[in-house]
Amino acid sequence: MLSNSPAENGKRTSLHGNWTSRMAFILAVTGSAVGLGNIWKFPYVAGQNGGGAFVLVYIGCVLLVGLPVMMSEILIGRRGRRNPIVTMALLGEEEGKSRQWQWVGVLGVLAAALILSYYSVIGGWTLAYVLKSGAGAFDAADPDTVTAIRDGFLGSSANVGLFHTLFMAVTIFVVARGVERGLEQAVRFMVPALFVLLIVLLGYSINSGYFGAGMSFMFSPDFSKLTWGSVLAAMGQAFFTLSIGMGAVMAYGAYLPEETSIGGSSLAVAIADTSIATLAGLVIFPLVFANGLDPAAGPGLVFITLPLAFGHMPGGVFFATLFFVLLTFAAWTSAISLMEPAVAWLVERFNRARSEAAMLVGGSIWAMGIATVLSFNVLAEFTFLKGTLFDNLDHLTINIMLPLSGLFIVLFAGWVMCRNSTADELGGVDLAYKLWRIFSRYLAPVGILFVFLQVSGLLDLFGGTR
Numbered sequence: 105m106l107s108n109s110p111a112e113n114g115k116r117t118s119l120h121g122n123w124t125s126r127m128a129f130i131l132a133v134t135g136s137a138v139g140l141g142n143i144w145k146f147p148y149v150a151g152q153n154g155g156g157a158f159v160l161v162y163i164g165c166v167l168l169v170g171l172p173v174m175m176s177e178i179l180i181g182r183r184g185r186r187n188p189i190v191t192m193a194l195l196g197e198e199e200g201k202s203r204q205w206q207w208v209g210v211l212g213v214l215a216a217a218l219i220l221s222y223y224s225v226i227g228g229w230t231l232a233y234v235l236k237s238g239a240g241a242f243d244a245a246d247p248d249t250v251t252a253i254r255d256g257f258l259g260s261s262a263n264v265g266l267f268h269t270l271f272m273a274v275t276i277f278v279v280a281r282g283v284e285r286g287l288e289q290a291v292r293f294m295v296p297a298l299f300v301l302l303i304v305l306l307g308y309s310i311n312s313g314y315f316g317a318g319m320s321f322m323f324s325p326d327f328s329k330l331t332w333g334s335v336l337a338a339m340g341q342a343f344f345t346l347s348i349g350m351g352a353v354m355a356y357g358a359y360l361p362e363e364t365s366i367g368g369s370s371l372a373v374a375i376a377d378t379s380i381a382t383l384a385g386l387v388i389f390p391l392v393f394a395n396g397l398d399p400a401a402g403p404g405l406v407f408i409t410l411p412l413a414f415g416h417m418p419g420g421v422f423f424a425t426l427f428f429v430l431l432t433f434a435a436w437t438s439a440i441s442l443m444e445p446a447v448a449w450l451v452e453r454f455n456r457a458r459s460e461a462a463m464l465v466g467g468s469i470w471a472m473g474i475a476t477v478l479s480f481n482v483l484a485e486f487t488f489l490k491g492t493l494f495d496n497l498d499h500l501t502i503n504i505m506l507p508l509s510g511l512f513i514v515l516f517a518g519w520v521m522c523r524n525s526t527a528d529e530l531g532g533v534d535l536a537y538k539l540w541r542i543f544s545r546y547l548a549p550v551g552i553l554f555v556f557l558q559v560s561g562l563l564d565l566f567g568g569t570r
């Protein structure tokens with residue numbers, strides 16, 4: 105059994121090594137944050153909710169609620185220096201409260217594993233589209249062809265399963281190599297690459313002739329479209345996109361060097377994440393308008409509308425492939441952060457080798473993913489509560505587990521941990537600290553509770569808004 109007591113200087117050290125620099129940590133959390141949520145979901149949710157007005161509210165949610173929660177999660181992670189379950193137990197005890205706070209860690213690790221089980225299936229889908237677009241499948245294709253390609257892919261459990269397997273294999277590969285040689289190497293390459301790909305695609309979009317239309321769609325605030333429902337949607341999106349409330353960022357915080365500023369790093373991540381989401385919108389909407397397509401196409405935007413748009417543009421085969429490579433990278437760096445908490449737990453708890461733990465965790469999550477694979481074909485007709493197995497998994501994790509564990513995390517940092525402990529991690533009592541404390545004690549919990557009650561359907565304040 106490993107010792108969990110602090111070293112002589114009163115600080116525990118990570119059992120998995122540390123990020124080699126502040127930059128590496130920022131890239132890792134950015135890699136986790138930037139995912140399908142930014143490139144696929146943000147643009148169309150923003151479009152459906154009044155564009156500019158929604159974007160303003162969303163930025164407000166990121167800064168006022170997202171940022172304090174992210175800081176709380178990182179500071180808990182760094183102080184505990186263990187996997188989220190043990191960290192919560194240790195800190196609960198050290199703060200003179202209960203070890204039972206470990207259940208918040210359990211909730212987070214479980215939720216992350218559940219999310220990964222379907223995130224990997226969607227990640228596999230993007231991987232499959234790299235090959236399809238590379239082979240020219242969408243070249244000059246009409247809507248029927250593009251829809252048929254998607255239905256043909258999703259309809260085959262063998263195909264979806266194969267790419268889910270491939271995606272999970274590369275995720276296991278990275279996590280198995282450890283914090284410095286795996287996670288850090290992957291994000292050092294992929295996060296900047298992602299940014300460059302996005303800029304290249306932005307150039308392409310600007311040339312489409314419809315950049316102005318895309319800009320005004322995203323940024324002209326139409327406050328008449330802003331409802332309470334959109335405010336809640338903005339808050340939910342802020343949570344999911346920042347990867348908070350799930351132990352992923354907490355696990356990453358455990359590897360953060362002592363002297364690195366938590367507030368500064370969190371702010372950098374929030375800015376990077378929001379910029380990438382905005383850029384994605386500026387890439388996607390001009391293409392949509394240039395081809396006379398529907399900007400509010402919803403979930404089909406990335407897999408139907410975009411291949412269609414690229415298929416009718418010069419250099420479309422190349423740029424479509426590039427786009428799906430980008431999306432695969434984004435999903436991949438998020439997936440590793442979803443696997444890390446469970447792997448860290450297994451390594452620490454059972455003293456397993458990291459590679460073995462990664463295979464065990466990855467294998468189990470892969471098996472759970474089969475439920476999602478089948479939801480698109482064999483079990484497509486098998487629906488209950490919110491829809492297919494996949495729909496239920498999505499609802500349970502994103503709308504219930506995520507805000508719930510986020511709420512407990514921020515309450516723990518704001519109310520359970522004493523002022524000395526949090527001030528110690530956040531670098532002393534200054535203005536930023538005071539702001540963090542007010543936000544994490546009052547504003548963030550109230551905001552989260554509000555969203556939780558609404559999206560979970562426990563409180564239908566505004567008449568069926570989702």
Ligand code: TRP
Pocket residue numbers: 136137138139140141142216343344345346347348349350352438439441442506
């Ligand atoms: N933030 C990622 C996205 O935008 C998804 C994600 C990765 C996530 N890790 C997470 C969400 C942890 C919640 C918790 O696609």
